Amino acid sequence: METVLIVDDEKNYTLILGAVLEEEGFEALTANSCREALDVLEHADVDLVLTDMKMPGMDGIDLLESVKEKDPELPVIMMTAYGTVEKAVEAMQKGAYNYILKPFENESLVVYVRKAVEMYRMVKENRHLRDTMKSRYGFGNIIGKSKAMRNVFDIIRKVAPAMATVLIEGENGTGKELVAKSIHFNSLRRDKPFIAVNCSALSESLLESELFGHEKGAFTGAIAMKKGRFERADGGTLFLDEIGELSQPLQVKLLRVLQERVFERVGGTRPISVDIRVLTATNKQLKKEVEAGRFREDLFYRLNVLHIPLPALRERPEDIRLLARHFMEKYAAERQSGDPVSGMDQEVERLFFEYSWPGNVRELENVIERAVILCPGDTIRVSDLPKNFKSNAYNALRPDGIPSGAKLSETLAHIEKTMIIRALKMSGNVQAHAARMLGIGKSGLNQKIKKYKLDIGQKK
Incomplete structure (x- = not known):
């Protein structure tokens, strides 16, 4: 039941409005001054404030401002018998949900109230969903509650404090850069730079300059000295995305940096030392690239100190x-x-x-x-x-794997079992929800679960 706080200095008016709203299924709280209303808000969960505009002492605008300081999303409907365009504009600019002039039809007020509390209900649900995902399912901006993703979260927690290189493998779109950022921002280097570069986005010569920087005059167009990503990441983390696309010459240079933490800019001779942690990612299976001779084995082992495989969404x-x-x-x-x-x-x-x-x-x-x-x-x-x-x-539906040569009864049973398993997965093993999806009763679903000896695990 949604709760509406009615604020008006005329006590009888608040009682009348309270009775109207309670008839419509709301819980009504009343206050006869803005100070009293603020006290109610401190001790009660309210879904809407319905307040008069003109009252002694603090007026409705003052109350609106105080409400918005506490909860910017809490809807406030202003009532007044002294309505002017200026006051309406001021109230709306300061966050009022709506503005209604006295006298008004009770039906119109109820419509305003219903819309406002429904809007606020969705706000609260979204807050709850966001908080739940952060506390139970998320790691940074990575979302997942499956066993596969819980394993990923566990690995991130373990590898984040370490200093070793990390190789993240997964298909395009699985969130490899998000994992890299999570590792960095949960490490001791979180206050230092996180520098990312996509190794497949640049030609070999441009990528070399981008990674290691160049000296003035090193090549045509090098009109000034430029620091590369390795220097800019000093003290922090360098993320090399699509590392499997790195050319053989650059693989050699990268190997030296990983071994010695020293490099020279393009066109330079002065060794530059850096303190960085290197994270890499690829949509390829680097072990197979090594076997095919496209990736250096010694570099692979340098990169693959810690390994995080990311599951595809399917x-x-x-x-x-x-x-x-x-x-x-x-x-x-x-x-x-x-x-x-x-x-x-x-x-x-x-x-x-x-x-x-x-x-x-x-x-x-x-x-x-x-x-x-x-x-x-x-x-x-x-x-x-x-x-x-x-x-x-x-x-692209996943194949159901109906056995070849199966009889009609076997096929129908297979389809029924497959649909039940799918509905249980989609509903998070909530049997009442799964039964509604299947168009059967909960008791009927229970019988079929027993019939097919399905292990549905822990109910959620």
């Missing part, structure tokens, strides 16, 4: 819903017009769960960002998804 399907809602909240907060986007249609969640996500988390984020922008209402529906995504999703 390998951690239980994280898809969590990530989708995280990105929905992120982009909904940036949306400037339309209804607040606060949910996803169940069919969208099913489609997300079944899609193979070749672009991993980055692809999911892009799909959600687009859907939030184009969504006409407050719920993301299949029609808000890109057409090519929907067709690709259809073609």
Whole structure:
């Protein structure tokens, strides 16, 4: 039940409004001065403040400012019999949710109140979701609750305080740079620079200058001395992304820096010493690159002191819903017009769960960002998804692995078992939710779980 605080210096008026709102299912608290209202706010959880504008001492504008200092999101509706455009503008500029003139129809007030408390309910839910993800599932900006990601978090916690090099391997879009940043910002070097460079984005000559810097006149266009990324990262962390694309000559130079922590700028002869930690990432399997002769074995072992394999999104399907809602909240907060986007249609969640996500988390984020922008209402529906995504999703369903030569009864049983497993995963093993998704009763679902001897683990 949402709670509304009614503030007016006319006691009978607060009692009347309280009775009206309680009839509509709200809990009504009353105060007959702004000071009294502030005292109520200190001791009660309130979802909306409904206040008169003109009162002795502190007026409604003063109360509005005090409320916004405590909770900028708490909605405040202003009431006045002395309405002017100037006062309305002032109240709205200072954060009032709305402005209503006395006398007003009770029905109109109830509509305003319902919209305001619904908006605040979504704000609180988003706060709770964000806090939950930070405290239970997140490590920095990395989101995940699956066993695979919990393993990644455990490795990050262990390697972050160390000084050794780290090799992060994973497909494009799995969040390798986020992991590198998490390692840096949870290390003793957190107050020093974090410098990143993509080894596949520059030609060999430009990358050499970018990494090691150059002296004035070292080559055409070198009109001044330039410090490279190694120097700029001194005392901190250097992140070399797509290390598998490094040329053989640069692999030799990198090996020397890792061994001796000394290098020369391009065109220079003076040795420069640096104190850096090197983190690297690749979307390739460097061990196979070594076997193929494309990557130096001695450099591989220098880089692979600590190893973090990042799972593809299709390998951690239980994280898809969590990530989708995280990105929905992120982009909904940036949306400037339309209804607040606060949910996803169940069919969208099913489609997300079944899609193979070749672009991993980055692809999911892009799909959600687009859907939030184009969504006409407050719920993301299949029609808000890109057409090519929907067709690709259809073609990219994970194979169900129906045994060849299976009889119809065996096939139907296999499909039923597969759908139950999928629904349980999508619902986080909440059987009531899974049963609704399947269109059956909870007792019927329990019978089928026993029938197929499914180990559903710990309920969440």
